[in-house]
Amino acid sequence: MLKGMKLRLYPTRKQEQQLIIMFGNDRFLWNILLAGINQRYKNNPSFKVPTNRQMDYLLVPLKAEYPFLKDSDSTSLQVVTQNLYQAWKNFFNDKTHKFGKPRFHSRKAAKQSYTGKSNVKVAAKRYVRLPKLGYVKTSSTESLKNCKVKRYTVQKEPTGKYYLSLQVEFENQELKPTGKVVGIDLGVHDLAITSDGIKYDKLQFKQLEKKARKWQSKYNRRLHGVTNIVESHNHDKHRLYDLDVQDFSNWQKARKNKAVYQAKIANQRKDILHKITTELVKNYDVIVLENLKSKNMMKNHNLANAISSNAWYMFKTMLAYKCNWYGKQLIVVDPKNTSRICSNCGKKNHNFDNLTQNQWLNIRNWTCPYCHKNHDRDINAAKNILNRGLKQTNIQLVKD
Structure with a gap:
């Protein structure tokens, strides 16, 4: 392997x-x-x-x-x-x-x-x-x-x-089976929510992102100024020598500093995702994950920053290769209507059909009009994702 x-x-x-x-x-x-x-x-x-x-x-x-x-x-x-x-x-x-x-x-x-x-x-x-x-x-x-x-x-x-x-x-390093299965709902308010009710906080790096934006702004401003100086100098026919952008160290300092903060953000994000995915693979034999189209969801500018920060694609990729390493099973399912279907009776709540996206995202809890069971929106979605994935593999889930 x-x-x-x-x-x-x-x-x-x-x-x-x-x-x-x-x-x-x-x-x-x-x-x-x-x-x-x-x-x-x-x-x-x-x-x-x-x-x-x-x-x-x-x-x-x-x-x-x-x-x-x-x-x-x-x-x-x-x-x-x-x-x-x-x-x-x-x-x-x-x-x-x-x-x-x-x-x-x-x-x-x-x-x-x-x-x-x-x-x-x-x-x-x-x-x-x-x-x-x-x-x-x-x-x-x-x-x-x-x-x-x-x-x-x-x-x-x-x-x-x-x-x-x-x-x-390496030689194969399969983990001992635990006999457990889990469904995972990827969210904006939280990074991931399991069907067992465990919530992993969304990834936030406010202080580092603030410093990275500050040095990115300095880098852009300094590079623009240096480029103008070089073009003006090289355009002069009486010059004794040519200038190059690389001759100026001030903008290179800004480039290095912004790279340092961007690297810190990337490293911390990877570290957190590695810890979460390793924990999931060790604790469960079958993991069911929703297949979200993050590229389409990024078109909503109100959600784009949270989606990109949570790195859903990286989360999914890590789960895939770690399941392959340790002999576990990953199932990817269509997430359509998983948040609007009652995980208890299996019926869809049509009261949400005419809501806008922002209105729907603001609803965190709802009660099924058919069986009157109260649901946490994300945990309910994770349970539906699990049920949908188990149907694909003919695994029976025993309800509590």
Whole structure:
């Protein structure tokens, strides 16, 4: 079974210089191969894009012509040819216009990375051995025991921090069955509500979001000012030299600060979602989840911020792969009318048919006009989601 893992790296200054070279070599190889393919395609429109194996044959003469390519892990250069071929393949086979034509990579990109297929070895409790870099200090290697690394990626984030992402192979780790089932309703007022009545609070990062917006505003303002200065200076015919946006450090400081706060928000969100999804997978054998169209719901500007902050898609994705890891079952059902149907008698409450969306969202409790049972809106929806999912699998639910 394949898993993804991410560790923090703490390279020395010498290793940072080597990383800059390796990032640049991958970027250089991508650009020079892409330029050659573009030129050949321009000269001959019937030209077929070479496969990654055919491009691999070019690596030997390219290394002879550009000796600095030898400073990179050889497998990382092979990954570049694979990615370039896949990008062209996606472009030509794309019928939905989802993929565009491969573009050149810029050295000015805020995020830099390279991927290799060489074996990464654990050297000590907090050290790993990477090709061309040697022993690099890392956050922790305890999680790398009893696994085989298939592929690794070293990445420099816009915050200036380095990370090592690993694709590792583990043995199956199925959890003991608990005999429990649960339905989950995703909400705006709460992140998730289970059919057992457990509510997980919505994700809020007000202080961090306030600081992130502040530095985003500073970044936009400073970049706009710097761009005007550069254009005005370079337009002058009597200039002695050209200016570039990268020559100004003030806007780069704002870019780094906003990236720091945005990264904190993303990390805290992932941490909370990981804890919740792991808890659900450990406690239940069958999890039934509603399939919400968050893209359509984001069109309501009053709800867009809450929906995007709760990260429903990430929540669903985490549940899916963790159920696959630990031998549990995830069922996704249509959520239509689950909040308006009584989970006790199964009849729909037609009193809500003519309400607007805002009016309906303000109703948190209601009483069934048929069986007179009082419902918490979200818990009732979670129970209906559970019942709907169990019908698909022919599992009988015993009512309390």
